[in-house]
Amino acid sequence: MIPFNFTYYRPDSLEEAVRIHSELTSKGLSAVYYSGGSEIITMCRAGSIRPDAVIDIKEIPELKSLAMDESCLRIGSACTLYKIKQSKAYPLLALACGRIADHTNQCRITLGGNICGTIIYKETVPPLLLSDAEVTLLGPEGKRTVPFSDVFDGRIHLLPSELLVSAQIPKWALSAQHFHIKLTAQEKIDYPLVSIAALIKDNFLRIAFSGVCSFPFRSQQIELVLNNKSLSISERAERAASLIPEEYSDRAGSAEYRRFVFKNAIEELLEEWENG
Amino acid sequence: MVKYEDKVVVTLDINGEVHKAAVRPSDVLLDVLRQKLGLTAAKPGCKNGDCGTCTIIIDGLPAKSCLVLAVEAENHKIQTVEGLRGQSPAQRAFVDANAFQCGYCTSGFLMVCEALRQNYPTYPDEQIVEEWLQSNLCRCTSYKEIRNAVRLMYEYKT
Ligand SMILES: Cc1cc2nc3c(=O)[nH]c(=O)nc-3n(C[C@H](O)[C@H](O)[C@H](O)COP(=O)(O)OP(=O)(O)OC[C@H]3O[C@@H](n4cnc5c(N)ncnc54)[C@H](O)[C@@H]3O)c2cc1C
Ligand code: FES
């Protein structure tokens, strides 16, 4: 049970959603966009948030659609992980979605919720960073489309009352060679100890991570090391491990254990890329 | 646009029947099913999306009813174990395969299996069965028997 009440809005359009959010905020009330709702319900029940209003956006048609146009794949932010996985339109993202939480939760968790939520893993982020994806955002001041990496640095930076509308993935990424490794401390469905996504562009390995530290990231420094074929695979993995941007420990694993698992996973990935 | 502030009467389509309940917008579907509608098959466990014992089917896919608001379920088709009426292939298979001990997790597993059968009319890849079942926990460790029940369910026609 959620021990308090809130007002529930289900707007018919994007513009209406943003208008309600900014009107409530300007009255000093707290409002949250409500997508799959799994994080919002959990946090309300635990008392860590207490919104005055939730604005349910997942029935808005633009947010539910997943479609190709001439240059890219456009994924509405309220698409569920299950829908993205089943479509297989962007295979690397499909693999990542298929490993977030468990199957039943994948039927409700949405792309927007995974990117904009507070849980640190955000495993849909690495495939977006690697593909030079763009995102479209709508706020009271209007719509903007920007490279995802311009608004994401470990967490997404949205303007007041701004809503994530969609992510656009360039076509080349949809057919690029890719690798995905997710390792957990215990069960397959747990949060990641180390989650790695890699995409090959022009024979260059792009790589991004989740679980390794307290935010998902892509690292150009690590990419340069891993693409340096004059070094052995284990030397490259060793150096990459020393470039992890943060020491991160939790109950699933210490920073040292994470580095160890990271190094082994990188070796496995390089082995597969280079030697098939 | 829909706006619900205080108590509101929602109309829910559950097992093909129309149900009405007076709820607060922040009421969770699991609690409404059990406490307002007397549909007690969905069980409260972790209430946190982890254990799966509260699983129901919404629009043909499994959903953990502890992570759904009652007001969001309007205009969607809900199925619970009550709608299986005791004679579904999944229920018969669970009995015949002895796929439970205490039975607390069983209604959640039944709904996952029923949703699996609706989505895959013939026995799918083992990997898919495993993925779907991984959403639910059984603390009496009936996992092997549950896998057997899934196989048996596909042998039973209706
Ligand atoms: C059992 C369980 C296991 C999990 N395991 C993993 C895992 O392995 N890996 C992982 O990465 N994550 C995992 N998660 C975390 C999950 O991905 C996040 O909690 C996610 O936020 C849930 O998505 P949702 O659509 O339900 O979000 P909601 O609860 O609807 O929203 C979450 C937050 O995002 C905001 N938001 C949602 N959509 C938008 C939008 N379009 N624009 C702006 N803001 C928006 C909301 O306002 C809210 O603050 C797990 C969650 C659960 C319940
Ligand atoms: S009670 Fe819903 S998943 Fe545990």
Ligand code: FES
């Ligand atoms: S039979 Fe007891 S929890 Fe599964």
